[in-house]
Amino acid sequence: MDGMVNPSRVHGLIDDRPGDKVFRVDRDIYLDKDIFEAEIRGIFEADWIFICHESQVKNPGDYFAAHLGRQPVFVHRQEDGSLKGFLNACSHRGAKLTPVAQGNAKTLTCRFHGWSYKCDGACIRVKDEEGGYGKDFDRSVYDLRQIGAIGSYKGFVFGSLSADVEPLEDFLGESKFFIDFVADQSAAGLEVLPGSQKYIIGGNWKMSTENAVDGYHTSTVHRVFASTVRQREAREGYEGMMKTETGRLAKKTVRNGCYDLGKGHMVIWAERDPVSTSPLSEAEERLERDHPTGKVNWMLRRGRNLIIFPSLMINDFAATQIRTFRPISADETEVTIYCLAPPEESREARYARLRKFEDFFMASGMATSDDVTALEATHEGSRARVVRWGEFHRGLGTMIDGPDDVAEEGGFTPETSNNSWDQETLYYSFYRRWRDQVSSS
């Protein structure tokens, strides 16, 4: 299993002919172990990958452990407020250094043989140094290894094992507008609320990425969620922002759409129905004062699911969420979810946000569990190799190059726009970027 994949084979896996009304992907991309190795090498260990939110490493000494591909890393907040990213391995014998996933330590001491590292990565202590090494022992040889690049955009921290990456803002491209639509909801910057959830899906990571911006499945997979919540809210008299806007899920009553933002980033959106159900609606006046109405329409009046290539989802629909997909093998994906919120919101808004987060997004909620089932069924179905292709040509007839009218209102320029979140044209730059990076790994 050397992960060698012939580049021409990779090109053959993406049948990219929109001119012929064809865009489809070979289902091998979800199953093949060599392709998976090439993805790890060409994407996850070579490119910008989301690590954490700055609010999770607020104070000097705060650290956050994550993975870039399969390699454990951690981010450490420095004395001067800057961030450094390190490989999470003791220089002595390789033990992971962070005792918990998120914590605070001005120095990290390896729990195996007791070597210590300062916040800036300097090896500052070797247990019984004199008893084991000669006089000329040079501790600095054992300083922690920094990752290739680390950067932050509006609180979202990304890292790369490779130093050979474009500047983070160039990488984010048009997706920055959609990060702004979330991040600018608070003048103080957003915070990740305490607590998170991790679960493993028995399916390929790309199916999770697709699902994050798949409007087409909602009226099928989440139909039960919609009718359950609607009945509950009618019976128990839920009002205002405690209500979940469920009508949107069951039938198309509001305007919605999707964008291929370019560079593999993509987004779906739908008008809120009604806006008053959003916990952010209490800040409407402040938002209108601080931002142009075109932007407030996007921040407040439209729900949005954003994918940043390859595996970060930022979600602002029923609640607000960061969701990451970590590939473990071709057949397994670890999902981590966090609730994200403006720190200044009222107790009432926070309460509503959390309840709706639990309802929809948590693994124990009523929507995510249905998604997991659909994704695992799709992974298994992909093994029926007689049927080779997964189709992505829905909406080819209505796709337009560049922005539509609401994109212009937000000031961003997608590669293509489409008139319904049911359409599949948004996946094209994702799979083109995927093809290029996997074939050049």
Next chain:
Amino acid sequence: MDGSILTDNLSSVVDDRVDEGMFRVDRAVYTDEDIFEQEVQNIFEKCWIFLCHEDQVAEHGDYFWTEIGRQPVFVHRQEDGSLKCFVNACSHRAAILTPFRRGNAKTITCRFHGWSYSCEGACIGIKNEEPDTDRSKFNLREIAKLESYKGFIFGSLSPDVPTLDDWLGAAKPWIDLMVVQSPDGLEVVPGSSTYTIDGNWKLQAENSVDGYHVSTVHRVFAHTIAARESKGEYTGIGKTEAGRIGGGVPTASYDLGNGHMAIWAEHTTPEVRPIWEAKERLEAELPPEQVDWIMTKGRNLFLFPNVMLMDNPSTQIRVMKPLAASRVDVSIYCIAPKGESDKARAGRLRKFEDFYLTSGMATSDDIAALEDTHEGSLARGSKWSEFNRGLDSITYGADDDARALGFEPAACTDNWDHEVLYHGFYRHWLKMMKGER
């Protein structure tokens, strides 16, 4: 994944330049599946592997099922008292034949289609047999080699191995130190514990003889025991010698050759050891040097590639079975001199539970450290694990203590914190991986 792509590159994963002050190992040896495949084929299936102790198959018909590499085998005690070891697979359709890990059966009947085999492996029953069937074609397959050293039974799938005596070499006097503790030999105390570590088997092998981690990983164990014992509930044999874990006592480490390794640390309070009650008898029966080693040196012995014999706070056999590059099964057994007093046995068992059992206070910390190390090894930008501690204090050949006991190590140092002993392990590992003898 054909398990051969690394043959040309194997030497590069062991950076052996002791003359230049460098011995390090590429962390890929822990994580690479191809290397793992090659280990199973070139080491586990070509080497003497510990199977069980004779006490576990004492009577005619007693069997013990274990694995050599990934291949299931079982040892069967014959009517004449000899031992045979068979591949544990029915000749018909390969079902595992032994219903339990350990049991007694004069004939074994396959639970799948009912074929039967005598104790010596002859196929003696075929359900609804066709006329003129030559059952002897279906006799069980014996493994290539089976030998016992003072009760410790080893087997090899390959006939092309040195004699067991030659293979054990300098490790034999260390085994003897356990065996001579009772005139009636050793017994394996009933019961065992098996657990899986999400880490490479070599991390557990290294850990068996790693004195350097003790004061870090087992600090909490030492504090807990010291606090508990200071309350006065534990006296004499009931006490664990916790002070040693903090350091400050004489220690040493040995590369015993053939990949075998050992460490010891001095017991400052030998009277807490269960064997203390036998001191006078041992002094009357054995050379004083051997008694001194038994009484005052707590010892961990590692026999290449996957078994550890331990005589520290308690006595144990620990067997590691590799499942994948990232997983190893570990089984532990308490071993004890036959005929010791109930009080000594109780002390031995309680200390076995305290330290070695997965539910104890030390093994659980080891597992956490080993799993962290496996995961950290995936950070490929931090490529090398160093084994340079103690390079300045290597003695080639025996030190005074080794001479006193009568064994000749390849190298030793005067501190169990040192890492020189691993050089022998990884040199032997590399040699076998390359198919050399």
